[in-house]
């Protein structure tokens with residue numbers, strides 16, 4: 346674990362530009378900010394692929410409609426280097442989303458590239474019917490990152506596959522059927538995991554998807570019915586007040602009691618297969634649970650014969666800064682951990698780690714995965730672990746992420762459309778609201794306008810939550826303070842520009858009107 350006192354910069358330089366930004370000259374400021382991108386010596390080769398129009402046409406005629414590109418005029422990205430992406434017209438963007446939390450150590454990181462090309466020139470693939478050294482080396486390296494008996498790994502290719510396998514393992518090992526997840530969870534899109542995912546927007550009307558799956562109340566201290574000013578393990582708390590004594594979060598207790606009701610009324614006694622939880626909900630909009638809740642939930646599930654599964658697809662590999670795995674800061678050890686995305690820096694690689702006893706149930710029948718842990722994937726996986734260690738990326742995530750969060754909190758004090766700032770390390774959410782009192786989401790056209798303008802100024806990030814109103818920042822872990830400064834300056838310029846466009850728009854909070862909004 347890394348100490349929380351390590352971050353070097355504590356005061357936000359953001360204040361420096363706020364007076365100019367609050368003027369009507371915002372468009373001029375926006376152009377100036379575009380030219381203030383941090384230096385990057387990398388020069389990608391010029392784009393020589395098909396025209397923009399041709400790409401759009403191919404997309405329309407030959408790709409399935411589920412491929413939804415971001416932005417009104419989607420970007421063609423043809424090159425990447427560390428935290429930078431380049432479009433077909435040679436424009437450089439700061440990537441604050443990392444290919445949806447996937448590019449963990451940087452686009453085309455030279456060391457990972459080298460590990461992959463060395464492996465490619467030796468052996469691509471045999472399938473695991475023969476033994477190749479890389480999967481063994483990687484299994485040792487990856488499992489060394491886990492506490493206790495979590496020492497058996499099965500490699501697959503995507504997060505959905507990892508969660509599929511975790512469901513199978515839990516049901517086989519316990520002999521039980523029922524699985525619990527939270528409303529607002531995202532665990533995958535395969536027909537099996539679609540049932541775990543609890544967002545109407547991500548569900549197809551298929552019979553049987555919910556077979557044996559229950560969605561329980563989300564313990565969300567910002568939008569949920571209980572929540573206060575000290576619930577979260579984050580440098581920034583909600584603006585909701587509470588009178589809980591230190592380290593005794595009542596919201597967590599209330600949510601836990603609610604979970605107990607589900608066990609009492611909706612489940613067969615002592616016959617549960619598993620509960621799945623993300624350590625911080627990702628797609629759901631960076632939702633953090635009250636401290637202590639997951640630990641107690643895991644005990645309750647185990648007391649009822651089930652296993653607890655930590656979905657670390659977004660929160661693993663140092664993302665949350667103070668620990669390598671998100672579950673560690675919830676102070677419990679799961680029975681099964683699933684991981685994907687950041688594990689391979691963009692290479693299709695995922696894994697399930699569990700105890701040898703639980704893994705043994707896979708011996709009941711044949712179970713096969715053609716690509717899982719193939720030599721190329723394993724070489725990439727080892728190299729990603731090396732880079733995280735050598736470049737101290739977990740520490741960077743803690744330091745730069747904490748700085749970013751604190752600056753965002755300052756921004757929140759000045760812009761009423763920011764309802765909540767949350768997260769840890771470089772897993773950060775900014776929830777935009779139309780009303781701070783009711784916490785009602787900011788309507789989509791406004792969020793989209795803000796998002797588009799940020800893109801036009803050169804900063805890319807995602808949107809999460811059921812209403813898509815939570816700005817999601819999950820950059821490669823190598824970003825710098827300068828990159829954070831750029832993002833903050835652009836965000837602020839865009840907020841001002843958006844307000845100027847709307848005569849009855851949101852107001853800047855000043856010493857005169859503070860407390861009235």
Ligand code: PMP
Nearest residue numbers: 503504505531532533627658659
């Ligand atoms: N779990 C979580 C927490 C995720 O965020 C995702 C993907 N967004 C998945 C599982 C599924 O991963 P994949 O898209 O690789 O199947």
